[in-house]
Amino acid sequence: MEDLRMVPDLLWIARGVAKSVPNKVKLDPAELQQLIQGSGNLDDESGEEEGEPMEEDTPAQEKSAETDSDAKYRKHDIDDDKVEEAYLKDFDAEGEENAMRGVAMYASNKDDPYITQQVDSDEEEEKDDILIKPNDNLVAVAKVVKDEYNLDIYVYNQTNEDWYCHHHYILEAPPLCLETIQHDPGNDETGKGNLIALGTMDTKISIWDLDVMNACMPIVTLGEKSASKEGKSRKKRDGSQQGHSDAVISLSWNRNTPHVLASGGADQQIVLWDLDEAKAAQILPPRGAEVQTIQWHAKEDTVLLAGMMNGTVQIIDCRDNESPPVAEWKFGGQIEKVIWNHFDLQQAIVTTDEGEN
Template sequence: MSVVPCLAWVKRGVAKRIPDKVELEKEELRRIIRETREEIDGLEIEGNDDIDSDTSDEEEEKKDKEEKAEGEEEPKPSSSGLSQEKQTSVPGKRKHEEDLVDDDDDDIVEKYGLEDYDDEEFNFHSGIGNLVYFADNKEDPYINDHDEPDSDDENVMIKPSDNLIAVARTIKDASLLEVYVYDEPDSNLFVHHDIILPSFPLAVEWLDYDPTEETGNYVALGSMNPTIDIWDLDLIDSLEPVFTLGTKQSKKKSKKKGSVLGHSDAVLDLAWNRQSRNVLASASADFTVGLWDLTEAKAVSSIRKHEEKVQCVKWHPAEQQTLLTGSFDSTVRLFDCRDAGYNHKTWSFAGSEIERVVWNHYNPYFFYASTDKGNVYYVDVRYDKPIYTISAHTAAVSGLVLSSSIEHMLVTSSSDQTVKVWDVKDNEPKHIVTKDLKLGEIMCALPCPDSPFVFAFGGQGNMKVWDIRQSAEVKSYFKTGEAFNICLEDHGGNKSNDEEDDDVLIKKTKGLKIKHPKKKGKKKMKDKKDKKKSKDKKKDSSL
């Protein structure tokens, strides 16, 4: 089964027109293979040690019971009056026949080399160390057809009008980072190249910071490991990240709260600071938030205010020191990272785990937060209580995004397998349309940075790019132009009219609840103003 837990957009014009291709020297490839094998062997040793330590007590107890049982048991006479030893003896004729069979078995074992079969170890860990045995295909005796390298650059060319989408995907036990090209005018979506990942991916964040050059095209990737890998999207056939933040810890060690050197558990979310481009924030299952200096490739601070796993982080769109975090402890916290230990504010949403947070980049005093109960809260950071609450979905709201340039458009996605579009103008949320994208449980959602009506979603088995102008309700309500087609995986999404008719559009808003805090006095003031206006009109008419 395939799963897409996270993805990231890349703006147009950022990627190299023709990406570089990695051509490793033989010695370099041998080094990578050797180090990967050593790492796998280390994991196996640790795993065996853990198993031994867990089962040693049980084995000792079992052994004691067996010894005790042997001491108590005595040979019992059989019904025929013979001892058990005599009763189990084999007649000479049968013994001779078995010796002949044993000789045949010995010949088979010797012929097919089965003597050491049981001693051979099977490696359950996947990785390049198990797939590659020769640094050069010319050294492999099983490869006779040595193809010349393909020099056709048109196959890898990226146009200035193309967006890239970095899609983290897991298929059974294998994890990949697939780099898609999204060509909006031609409604085309295809995989440009991919990267083998060492662990199950949980978070992807694009960044352009390069300490040696002016800008770059990178993604930071968080996974089940406590480390963060930085990959260059302008490199094809890369086997290693450009660099890694943090260090892996032994499985024998308990997963305690992270230290200043990094995390001790899975990295659940990442946020790149666009104001201070060398700073990256990370949320972890070790209850901490890490702040990383990309120039030095090390952690510079660790925020330890949450009491449960930190699920999400977002930098303020204008203030470089302000960071928003959400946690399984039912709180959203706002930190001034210049002194995060003292300068912070907390909002509590009792009984709910925070799934996503997002700043309103059109009015940065406000942010949205979603929960595992299906609610979306809109909060003014200057106040303690939300402005309003939307009962948006029947399950966890895993996607919470604003359009890149349509001010009042909010899009939510959920584990209930639906995507919803909202108009949130004047703090009066209005439901526009609900759509089932046939992705199963939706795990992530992000807006295209260059197209206000285009969004990407990842779910169970697939990823999909949806131009929401395909919805007649959206097109009519927002008075949009023509829509482009939905694109699926590695082929264009040119859909027939029949397929468009089959799209599930749930237009009813039954069960939708929007809660506003009580506004005292406003209605009375409005009534007074209306009465005053009517009196003024009467005076004017009498004159």
């Protein structure tokens, strides 16, 4: 771990939320077949219709030889000792036109007539490798490793003393904060999900589905900029921003109103996001400093606790944008974390960069 530069945030995933066998992103069989047998480019920009031969400078005799070689692959009675010779000949003839020809001819081994002993246990073994057991705990870790940014999902099992990276996602921008979301608008059956929101340095919030492994992109991105010609971020008709104009440094999901996510930014604003609509629903007035940490009240679904870098802690009623905070305190150092005391919801716990609680 000598290359690890920073762990901006980490959090536990509630046990029992994740699927026991996560989904895994795989290349579509039709696309894989096209990649193997076609030109190797899924997005053919040549403009040629399917099945129409392309014009090449290859002599007619060489074209005929390639056609005869392809015909051999379709025969089931070809001698085994000639298979390798035919594959290599065809690979040399085609060169860089299709790098996968000669390596594989079929998207699945079950379609290959030369593989007579099929093994059906590979998929089951793969499921065992990615299986999340009932007593497993998941930990999401945002990492900065050299110039790479990752979101790693670890499995921790106290009984077996297991600790390993189960899967990870590659991020486009440095991560700053994480928040779990158990609300999935795309789940028509239960409406629940195993999502995680991630705030970054580039003003956006990416939301990932932790039940999908090997995903290349988040399922949705909140606050994507639509820059104008002057380079200014897009605004609503009333002149207000449609999201953050600076880094997103704090997040909190409202468990009482599951479609609401709050975010605090270096732009001193708090934005309330409608997850069902994937857009900003309400933007609170600037708080006077960067909003370092926020948390919704466990019972009052409109009450938000916020801590700023200037040492201010506020209790905000989000129903009224114009009124001052319900309560406010001033501390000596920067506020690092605020949480409601779950033993007594009339109290809050505050920590600062000077070690005060």
